[in-house]
Amino acid sequence: MNTPTTLWQRQLAEAFSSVDALCRHLQLDSSSLPLLPQFKDFPLRVPRGFVDCMEKGNPFDPLLRQVLPVQDELQDFPGYSFDPVGDLNAVAQAGVIHKYQGRLLLICTGGCAVHCRYCFRRHFPYNDLQLSSQKMNQALDYIITRSEIKEVILSGGDPLLLSDAKLCDLLENISRIQHVQRIRIHSRIPVVLPARITDKLLQTLASLPQQIVLVIHANHANELSSDVAVACQHLKQHNVTLLNQSVLLKHVNDNSNTLCRLSEKLFIFGILPYYLHSLDRATGVGHFEVSEQRAKQLIQSMQETLPGYLVPKLVKEQAGAAHKIRLA
Ligand SMILES: *Cc1c(COP(=O)(O)O)cnc(C)c1O
Numbered sequence: 001m002n003t004p005t006t007l008w009q010r011q012l013a014e015a016f017s018s019v020d021a022l023c024r025h026l027q028l029d030s031s032s033l034p035l036l037p038q039f040k041d042f043p044l045r046v047p048r049g050f051v052d053c054m055e056k057g058n059p060f061d062p063l064l065r066q067v068l069p070v071q072d073e074l075q076d077f078p079g080y081s082f083d084p085v086g087d088l089n090a091v092a093q094a095g096v097i098h099k100y101q102g103r104l105l106l107i108c109t110g111g112c113a114v115h116c117r118y119c120f121r122r123h124f125p126y127n128d129l130q131l132s133s134q135k136m137n138q139a140l141d142y143i144i145t146r147s148e149i150k151e152v153i154l155s156g157g158d159p160l161l162l163s164d165a166k167l168c169d170l171l172e173n174i175s176r177i178q179h180v181q182r183i184r185i186h187s188r189i190p191v192v193l194p195a196r197i198t199d200k201l202l203q204t205l206a207s208l209p210q211q212i213v214l215v216i217h218a219n220h221a222n223e224l225s226s227d228v229a230v231a232c233q234h235l236k237q238h239n240v241t242l243l244n245q246s247v248l249l250k251h252v253n254d255n256s257n258t259l260c261r262l263s264e265k266l267f268i269f270g271i272l273p274y275y276l277h278s279l280d281r282a283t284g285v286g287h288f289e290v291s292e293q294r295a296k297q298l299i300q301s302m303q304e305t306l307p308g309y310l311v312p313k314l315v316k317e318q319a320g321a322a323h324k325i326r327l328a
């Protein structure tokens, strides 16, 4: 990795990568937890700002559960696989996933600021398929020659992990394509590393002729700190539309009060709830699954409590389908 130069890059370099250090910091006895012996493909990674939102001494903290590698990950669940949503079939060329009409997804990088244990792309072959600088022009050509593509979605990994120089260059290159009307960024970074929302990024986003949508990824109200509020406020001031998608996760947010609190806090931050995703069945994540029946009950209960615009759409991703599937 390059020498960190900016605040967010320093914070990223200082993220927890040792389970023992994290447990010590949280005043937890690591020997009493059902930990996975660390494995190198998908090690612990969690920025300190996110850890600051966890409750000390609580091994069941809903944020901790999202990042702590536990033995449950070794359990085999039927129907779970390495490519649960059919990403690999939809790879048009390196870095480009073209699955849905009018929208196309760029795999900007394989890296993330946080390693979420439930991640559906935790087995994705990023080394071959992420968008390296060499493959960038081919990806742009793919978009240029297809006038039906109205929206380009930056995904990953986490696209905001790119440096400002690379990211702004990419955004500007996409923005020059006439038929692209919207640019969407899917990122967990505004939540886990809000210092990444730099002035340079904000200036660039505001300067683009396209409408910009940023879909953040928060699963629990406790993730939404005052630093996150400031980053969101800056994004709003620069005309970025903010949406949230969550994943429904057992023992993290599978409770209607928890989900309602999340929606209400999102709205205070200027973010609209977009999707509540049912878990994608990637190997190693089955212990997070919530049944479809329970998911529908939760949405029903949210509908009874909240105004319609604060109830996210309950969806699942289905390999080969032309769009995400609504469950309720
Ligand atoms: C979710 C997703 C999109 C965007 O779908 P929307 O329903 O428009 O949010 C695009 N491409 C892929 C591969 C996706 O998984």
Ligand code: SF4
Pocket: 111, 112, 113, 114, 115, 116, 118, 119, 120, 121, 122, 156, 157, 158, 188
């Ligand atoms: S930020 Fe998204 S892509 Fe990265 S590990 Fe978490 S869920 Fe996976």
